Amino acid sequence: MSSARVRHGEGQHLPADAPQRRPPAHALDRDPLERDWEIGAVDDAIAAACASSGRILLLEGAAGLGKTQLLTLTANHAQERGMVVLRARGGELERQYPFGVALQLFEPYLTNASARERRRVLAGAAAHAEPALTGRVRIQDQTGPPEFPLLHGLHWVAANIAEQQPLLLAVDDAHVADDASMRALLYTAQRSVDLPLLIVVTTRPREALGRGDALAALATHPHVLRRQLVPLSEQATARLVRATLAGADESFCAACWKVTRGNPFFTHELIAELKINGLAPISANAAAVEQVGPMTIQRATSGRLERLAPGATPLARAVAVLGDGAPLAQAAALAGLSPAQARAAADELAAADVLRPAAQLGFVHPIVCQAVYLGIPAAERGQLHHEAAELLHRSGEGSIERAAPHLLHTLPTGERWVVDCLQRAGQRALRGGSPEVAARFLLRALDEAPPRDLRADLLIDLGRADALAGHPTAPERLRDAVALLDQPQARARALAQLGEALYAAGDNDGAAGAFDEGLRVLAGADPLLEEELTAGYLSAARLEYRSREVALTRFRDLLAGAREARTPAQRALLAQRGCEHAMLGDVDHEEVLALLRRALDGGRMLAESTADATAYVAATAGLFFSDWLEEVVETADAGLTDARTRGSVVGFAAMSTLRGSARYLGGDLVGALADLEGGLERLPVMMVVRPFAHAYTALALLDRGDAERASELLAHAPDEQLTNPFTYNWMLFARGRLALHAGDPEGALADLLECGRRLDAIPAPCPCVLPWRSEAAIAALKLERMSEAHELAHDELRRARAFGAPRALATALRAAGLVAGGTPGIALMEEAAEVAERSPARLERARVLIDLGAAQRRGRQQTAARETLRIGLDAAYRCGADGLADAARAELIAAGARPRRPALQGVQALTPSERRVSELAAGGLTNREIAQALFVSTKTVEFHLRNAFLKLRIRSRRELHAALADDGEPA
Numbered sequence: 001m002s003s004a005r006v007r008h009g010e011g012q013h014l015p016a017d018a019p020q021r022r023p024p025a026h027a028l029d030r031d032p033l034e035r036d037w038e039i040g041a042v043d044d045a046i047a048a049a050c051a052s053s054g055r056i057l058l059l060e061g062a063a064g065l066g067k068t069q070l071l072t073l074t075a076n077h078a079q080e081r082g083m084v085v086l087r088a089r090g091g092e093l094e095r096q097y098p099f100g101v102a103l104q105l106f107e108p109y110l111t112n113a114s115a116r117e118r119r120r121v122l123a124g125a126a127a128h129a130e131p132a133l134t135g136r137v138r139i140q141d142q143t144g145p146p147e148f149p150l151l152h153g154l155h156w157v158a159a160n161i162a163e164q165q166p167l168l169l170a171v172d173d174a175h176v177a178d179d180a181s182m183r184a185l186l187y188t189a190q191r192s193v194d195l196p197l198l199i200v201v202t203t204r205p206r207e208a209l210g211r212g213d214a215l216a217a218l219a220t221h222p223h224v225l226r227r228q229l230v231p232l233s234e235q236a237t238a239r240l241v242r243a244t245l246a247g248a249d250e251s252f253c254a255a256c257w258k259v260t261r262g263n264p265f266f267t268h269e270l271i272a273e274l275k276i277n278g279l280a281p282i283s284a285n286a287a288a289v290e291q292v293g294p295m296t297i298q299r300a301t302s303g304r305l306e307r308l309a310p311g312a313t314p315l316a317r318a319v320a321v322l323g324d325g326a327p328l329a330q331a332a333a334l335a336g337l338s339p340a341q342a343r344a345a346a347d348e349l350a351a352a353d354v355l356r357p358a359a360q361l362g363f364v365h366p367i368v369c370q371a372v373y374l375g376i377p378a379a380e381r382g383q384l385h386h387e388a389a390e391l392l393h394r395s396g397e398g399s400i401e402r403a404a405p406h407l408l409h410t411l412p413t414g415e416r417w418v419v420d421c422l423q424r425a426g427q428r429a430l431r432g433g434s435p436e437v438a439a440r441f442l443l444r445a446l447d448e449a450p451p452r453d454l455r456a457d458l459l460i461d462l463g464r465a466d467a468l469a470g471h472p473t474a475p476e477r478l479r480d481a482v483a484l485l486d487q488p489q490a491r492a493r494a495l496a497q498l499g500e501a502l503y504a505a506g507d508n509d510g511a512a513g514a515f516d517e518g519l520r521v522l523a524g525a526d527p528l529l530e531e532e533l534t535a536g537y538l539s540a541a542r543l544e545y546r547s548r549e550v551a552l553t554r555f556r557d558l559l560a561g562a563r564e565a566r567t568p569a570q571r572a573l574l575a576q577r578g579c580e581h582a583m584l585g586d587v588d589h590e591e592v593l594a595l596l597r598r599a600l601d602g603g604r605m606l607a608e609s610t611a612d613a614t615a616y617v618a619a620t621a622g623l624f625f626s627d628w629l630e631e632v633v634e635t636a637d638a639g640l641t642d643a644r645t646r647g648s649v650v651g652f653a654a655m656s657t658l659r660g661s662a663r664y665l666g667g668d669l670v671g672a673l674a675d676l677e678g679g680l681e682r683l684p685v686m687m688v689v690r691p692f693a694h695a696y697t698a699l700a701l702l703d704r705g706d707a708e709r710a711s712e713l714l715a716h717a718p719d720e721q722l723t724n725p726f727t728y729n730w731m732l733f734a735r736g737r738l739a740l741h742a743g744d745p746e747g748a749l750a751d752l753l754e755c756g757r758r759l760d761a762i763p764a765p766c767p768c769v770l771p772w773r774s775e776a777a778i779a780a781l782k783l784e785r786m787s788e789a790h791e792l793a794h795d796e797l798r799r800a801r802a803f804g805a806p807r808a809l810a811t812a813l814r815a816a817g818l819v820a821g822g823t824p825g826i827a828l829m830e831e832a833a834e835v836a837e838r839s840p841a842r843l844e845r846a847r848v849l850i851d852l853g854a855a856q857r858r859g860r861q862q863t864a865a866r867e868t869l870r871i872g873l874d875a876a877y878r879c880g881a882d883g884l885a886d887a888a889r890a891e892l893i894a895a896g897a898r899p900r901r902p903a904l905q906g907v908q909a910l911t912p913s914e915r916r917v918s919e920l921a922a923g924g925l926t927n928r929e930i931a932q933a934l935f936v937s938t939k940t941v942e943f944h945l946r947n948a949f950l951k952l953r954i955r956s957r958r959e960l961h962a963a964l965a966d967d968g969e970p971a
């Protein structure tokens with residue numbers, strides 16, 4: 001049984017096909033006072049969710065202000081409106097379990113559902129969550145990083161439940177929920193706008209939260225409605241007092257408010273204590289209230305326990321240590337009670353309003369739990385946690401993740417089982433996508449002073465955890481591990497881990513050094529590991545200015561001879577070699593294609609490494625850098641299929657961005673913008689992708705005629721993390737082109753020359769990587785710096801001719817023609833038009849034709865100019881490049897022609913999102929499958945398809961393929 005199945009019963013709600021039951025009356029024993037505003041917000045949110053307009057409500061307040069009571073009221077109101085209600089609660093121990101709160105929400109629903117309902121709820125992308133939610137595989141036992149597939153799967157579990165019946169997801173005490181569950185809730189919240197879904201979360205005030213966590217992101221999300229609970233007024237406090245102590249006079253009630261400061265829970269506890277003491281509620285006893293009031297909840301609870309049977313205190317303490325949802329048998333064993341004694345003590349504690357009357361034990365309020373827990377002397381508390389860990393460790397299934405959190409509260413004993421338990425818990429947390437949790441377990445394991453070899457293993461795992469969590473301590477942990485290892489292969493593997501951690505942190509120089517030391521230590525003892533270290537070294541050293549030349553010189557023979565592709569490492573080396581040649585432009589672009597095809601090996605690399613891997617991204621980027629645009633789309637398509645299958649947002653972003661960039665150059669601007677949206681999501685792991693996606697989105701918007709939006713996208717000063725990557729050069733290039741369009745050639749030249757300086761320092765001089773010299777030459781021309789313009793244009797043309805890629809050559813010829821001017825310039829641009837005909841880059845062909853037509857008009861070749869410009873206008877229109885088309889129309893008018901107006905219907909009238917959805921629908925995907933593939937909701941898909949049908953003048957999906965192909969080019 002998984003850990004989530006032994007927790008309190010709040011999450012155990014029936015599925016949609018089972019009868020709904022109202023909670024027992026004691027769940028709402030008091031109406032909340034002075035909460036009309038909050039109750040109104042709750043009712044409004046429930047009504048909106050029932051109308052398929054998703055809502056997220058965050059209730060904030062200090063302990064005891066009634067958050068749980070308000071959440072229970074919300075659940076009851078939701079059930080009255082026919083909603084499915086799934087509840088969960090965070091806890092100090094539960095926060096050590098990755099996705100523990102998420103399992104609390106969904107696991108009971110699926111456990112109680114019929115087989116038919118389970119199949120429906122777990123269909124499609126929800127299948128990513130099925131192994132964990134059905135208990136078939138524990139999250140911590142999964143291989144590989146399940147983070148994004150599981151987030152995506154949990155989102156679709158919620159969406160599938162809500163499809164049949166509006167859904168409430170209620171999470172209490174989110175400030176002590178595990179961060180992985182809160183990431184899942186945030187992922188769903190971001191996609192809930194048109195779902196019949198209400199998410200309600202209660203938490204302590206923002207001051208109590210850590211910075212940068214998922215709960216903080218949820219609290220500040222623009223779709224979230226936050227409500228701050230405030231203490232009760234003196235009048236409301238007086239009503240509470242008089243409800244129990246009839247006839248209490250004003251000064252007595254005022255003393256109660258002064259002591260409790262309007263905290264409802266503290267007020268109830270104070271009233272109970274006053275009643276037990278038999279204090280009359282009169283003015284004369286107001287001073288006595290202040291004497292009773294300062295008693296802490298801990299003392300009041302202790303006093304209540306002292307009045308009960310002898311077994312009550314040990315059982316209450318055992319439940320406080322084990323946590324909410326502890327089975328009675330386990331609590332009894334920890335308390336040293338027989339089953340009969342434990343049952344009697346549990347009944348007494350429930351009658352005394354300490355524990356809830358339930359099969360699985362839990363306190364009536366977290367404050368009571370905390371009071372009991374803090375009332376245990378520190379040494380005894382640590383011993384109880386140690387005994388609880390032993391008890392759970394021996395219990396069998398799920399013992400590791402349940403026992404390990406207790407060991408965090410104990411002192412070192414040097415026992416081997418303790419180290420083993422903590423290490424395994426850390427490794428499972430790593431596999432479960434919770435590196436922060438893993439680090440806590442592993443650090444505690446190190447306190448046990450394990451032997452040298454085991455300490456090295458723990459440090460390696462801790463280094464991985466710190467690296468994944470983004471902690472700067474990761475390299476230090478791994479260096480300490482390396483220092484403890486003597487065996488060459490083990491030491492080399494640790495150095496490989498160190499290299500990966502440094503590479504992920506952006507320290508290419510340090511990473512190259514670690515990989516290099518691993519090669520030296522290994523000394524050829526393990527050929528496969530040697531290949532992996534070499535590939536890692538080249539990955540890091542190639543993009544580091546100081547080590548690049550040394551690396552390429554040292555491995556030149558290896559790279560030159562890297563043609564075998566029998567192992568994953570050899571395929572990675574081939575991908576590096578192909579990408580390197582594309583960046584340098586030192587071989588013909590046909591040879592680059594041959595190398596990268598061998599590296600990809602008919603899909604074998606993708607099967608081995610997934611679309612997220614550096615090798616696969618490098619191979620796809622190499623194809624892009626060498627102008628094999630159709631191959632880029634094919635390779636990215638396969639990568640997108642892989643990413644969708646695994647629910648990987650990272651793979652989806654990388655492949656969408658590369659495919660979108662290729663589609664942009666290929667002249668499908670609407671489709672390009674649709675793809676590029678996938679690279680703009682703000683995830684820390686996408687720092688390399690985002691500048692690339694931003695740049696091509698801005699370029700596409702500019703060519704679409706939306707310079708204002710392009711400017712907004714590039715205007716915000718990027719943070720340091722975005723300016724460091726190699727891909728920031730594309731941002732500089734886009735800024736340069738935008739400045740040229742805006743009539744700022746000086747600013748354009750500055751950005752473009754900086755782009756060139758950074759590329760030359762790598763070096764990546766090939767014009768296919770970025771044609772910065774051509775754009776810089778045009779900027780210099782506008783500034784009348786003719787010598788500089790000629791030098792830049794001719795250098796670009798020379799390099800483009802040597803590499804042989806048609807698009808890059810056409811671009812260079814166009815720029816050289818503009819700089820040359822007159823008849824020589826027209827001749828160069830005519831050659832550019834001929835070369836562009838051989839290229840799949842339809843956008844560059846349109847640009848060349850429009851510039852050629854304009855040059856012909858200026859050269860008084862009016863007839864030729866009109867013909868060229870008409871073809872250029874048509875080409876721009878087919879690309880969806882309205883900005884270029886406007887320039888062509890202006891030139892045609894100047895040449896004495898009457899250009900046609902653009903159509904408002906047809907393929908080119910589609911928005912990027914409509915185009916992307918329509919293409920997937922034409923490929924046979926259902927609306928639900930499209931939603932899952934694009935990480936959006938089904939309602940969004942329906943909206944885009946409805947608009948697309950109107951613009952394409954069609955009535956059914958069967959007509960989509962032909963309609964999309966009706967622009968004269970294949971869809």
